[in-house]
Amino acid sequence: TRSLDLAVIPGDGIGPEVVAQALRVLQTVASSSDIDLAQREYPLGADHWRATGETLTEDTMHALRQHDAILFGAVGADPRSTDIPSGLIEREMLLKLRFSFDHYINLRPSKLLPGATSPLSNPGEIDFVVVREGTEGPYVGNGGRLRADTDQEIATEVSLNTAHGVERLVRYAFELAQTRRKKLTLIHKTNVLVNAGKLYSRYFNAIAAEYRDVQTDYLHIDAATIFMTTDPARFDVIVTDNLFGDIITDQAGAITGGIGYAASGNINASGEFPSMFEPVHGSAPDIAGQNIANPTAAILAVALLLKHRGFEAEGAKIEQAVEKDLAQHIGETRSTDAIGDDIIAVLTGEK
Numbered sequence: 522t523r524s525l526d527l528a529v530i531p532g533d534g535i536g537p538e539v540v541a542q543a544l545r546v547l548q549t550v551a552s553s554s555d556i557d558l559a560q561r562e563y564p565l566g567a568d569h570w571r572a573t574g575e576t577l578t579e580d581t582m583h584a585l586r587q588h589d590a591i592l593f594g595a596v597g598a599d600p601r602s603t604d605i606p607s608g609l610i611e612r613e614m615l616l617k618l619r620f621s622f623d624h625y626i627n628l629r630p631s632k633l634l635p636g637a638t639s640p641l642s643n644p645g646e647i648d649f650v651v652v653r654e655g656t657e658g659p660y661v662g663n664g665g666r667l668r669a670d671t672d673q674e675i676a677t678e679v680s681l682n683t684a685h686g687v688e689r690l691v692r693y694a695f696e697l698a699q700t701r702r703k704k705l706t707l708i709h710k711t712n713v714l715v716n717a718g719k720l721y722s723r724y725f726n727a728i729a730a731e732y733r734d735v736q737t738d739y740l741h742i743d744a745a746t747i748f749m750t751t752d753p754a755r756f757d758v759i760v761t762d763n764l765f766g767d768i769i770t771d772q773a774g775a776i777t778g779g780i781g782y783a784a785s786g787n788i789n790a791s792g793e794f795p796s797m798f799e800p801v802h803g804s805a806p807d808i809a810g811q812n813i814a815n816p817t818a819a820i821l822a823v824a825l826l827l828k829h830r831g832f833e834a835e836g837a838k839i840e841q842a843v844e845k846d847l848a849q850h851i852g853e854t855r856s857t858d859a860i861g862d863d864i865i866a867v868l869t870g871e872k
């Protein structure tokens with residue numbers, strides 16, 4: 522038998538709803554394989570902060586580090602509650618995990634599955650992967666407020682980009698492109714953000730010379746959103762910085778049937794720290810507690826997790842079950858539980 526020791530952080534809003542279905546699917550796949558599955562749940566997030574004033578303590582970080590991987594739902598307090606400072610849970614949990622565990626590759630695949638409905642009238646064959654930087658850029662929290670809350674306020678956000686960070690990101694993207702259709706697009710805003718732009722272009726061009734079989738191109742982020750709408754099938758692998766990657770992957774989710782299908786991996790490719798898998802979406806306070814969230818992204822995040830840990834066949838089984846389930850329910854509106862039930866029924870051969 523092969524073991525898998527998971528940390529599970531369901532989080533806030535629809536996070537626990539979609540994670541519950543993802544765990545049921547995982548159990549189903551594990552029980553029909555030789556995977557010896559252990560999991561520990563960490564009930565962290567907005568409610569935990571309200572009860573304790575804590576987000577992630579050093580003890581919790583230490584405990585999380587011992588696991589093989591982390592399954593994360595979503596965090597973020599309902600904006601109708603005003604007791605929690607905006608973005609605090611997101612920064613002190615999600616970003617802290619990404620930064621502390623050096624999740625420098627934020628891997629976000631997008632595929633229009635047969636049976637999913639794209640809002641594009643002519644979507645074509647959408648199948649690309651965004652390799653988003655995960656530990657740098659404007660996300661580092663550099664900056665501040667001068668003369669805060671006055672009519673002379675000056676607010677700055679400084680984007681931090683290192684040669685080390687850009688090189689390992691770009692190299693990963695070229696390696697990935699080589700295993701796919703061998704096309705890599707750099708997305709940035711080099712016409713305005715000239716400093717980070719030069720750093721990205723320099724490594725992109727230098728590493729391209731080592732991967733001559735990979736065809737490269739470059740798009741400014743604004744133009745990239747045009748092609749993401751008019752011709753998304755042109756993309757194979759996209760490499761981009763933390764913030765542009767955040768934005769373009771929500772759009773990518775939307776064109777492939779909805780954000781409820783978009784899964785992601787926060788990868789520490791050096792293997793020093795546990796990688797973390799999660800839906801691209803957030804806690805969706807607007808639909809939380811209604812059993813209507815789509816759990817597919819969380820379920821596909823489990824598939825990414827399994828593949829990352831070497832359980833290729835089991836991960837593929839989940840992806841195939843999701844595809845088959847979608848094809849069986851085109852255009853139907855189903856509850857969160859029902860989608861979980863249906864995917865499990867496919868896995869057990871009942872459907």
Ligand code: NAD
Pocket residue numbers: 535539594595596597598608611615780781799800801802803804805806807808813814815816818
């Ligand atoms: P969101 O992704 O939570 O929701 C955007 C829209 O998509 C909403 O209308 C929501 O109902 C819908 N949606 C999201 N997931 C869905 C699903 N599985 N099925 C069906 N519909 C779904 O983004 P937001 O509204 O900007 O953010 C809400 C909170 O989540 C904020 O606090 C934000 O900071 C946080 N957030 C957290 C993460 C994360 O934990 N990884 C990611 C994004 C946003």
Ligand code: IPM
Pocket residue numbers: 611612615616767801803
């Ligand atoms: C995501 C989210 C996060 C991000 C937020 C909640 C910090 O939007 O995972 O895409 O911006 O990375």
Ligand code: MN
Pocket residue numbers: 767768771801
């Ligand atoms: Mn996002």
